[in-house]
Structure formats: C-alpha cells, structure tokens
Amino acid sequence: MADNDNLTQRYMAAMNKIAKWRSVLAGQQLGTRPLGDPECDAVRDHREATILQRVELTAVSKLLIDKGVFTVEELQQGMIDECALLEQDYQKKFPGMRATDTGIEYDRRAVHTMRHWKP
Numbered sequence: 001m002a003d004n005d006n007l008t009q010r011y012m013a014a015m016n017k018i019a020k021w022r023s024v025l026a027g028q029q030l031g032t033r034p035l036g037d038p039e040c041d042a043v044r045d046h047r048e049a050t051i052l053q054r055v056e057l058t059a060v061s062k063l064l065i066d067k068g069v070f071t072v073e074e075l076q077q078g079m080i081d082e083c084a085l086l087e088q089d090y091q092k093k094f095p096g097m098r099a100t101d102t103g104i105e106y107d108r109r110a111v112h113t114m115r116h117w118k119p
Helices: 002-019 021-030 038-066 072-093 109-113
Strands: 097-100 103-106
Touching (some): 002 021, 021 038, 038 072, 072 097
Antiparallel strands (some): 097 103
C-alpha cells in the first residue's frame, strides 16, 4: 500500500507541476494579466486541459505500443488518416479556407465565412 501511496503522490506532483505551464501559455496568448481576469482565467483553464490531455494521450499511446497492441507505424498511419478527416471537417466548417504546408490558404469564399468575425 505504501508503494501505491508514493506512486499516487508522485503522479499528483508531476501533474500539478506540468500544469503550471498554463500561466506561461496564457500569458503568451493574452499578455500578463492577474488572476481573476475572466478572459485569462478561461485561457488558463483551457491550456491546463490541453496540457493534461497531451500527457494522458501520449502516456496511453506509449503503453499500448509497449504492450504490443499496435505499432508506432500503425499509430502514425492512424494519425495521418485522422488529420485528413479533420481537414475535411474544417474545410466544410470554414468554406474558402484550407491548410497547406505553409499556412492557411484563402479563396474568395473566405470573405463570406469571416464576415461576422471580430477584427
């Protein structure tokens, strides 16, 4: 039981430590703002979720590869396939835009797509 307690403590410490980066990432996006600023608090919350999801997904993928459930190559192909599907979804959601190797490419339909976006 003591080993499990130690593991749980190390797990919580590691998760809390990596989540501290939320403030740096929020500051990069919005500039320095105090705790309690609603916009920055929301960005910090979102960044924390993104950080922890990355850690969790990477850990699960590594465990599945290590246990022989799938190979690195199968994971890479699966991710390539999912990128293509998500690209199609984004192109439907944002007509006139598509991702390229150098950035987002816009055509004349993008003006209509972005007409209500804030400047």
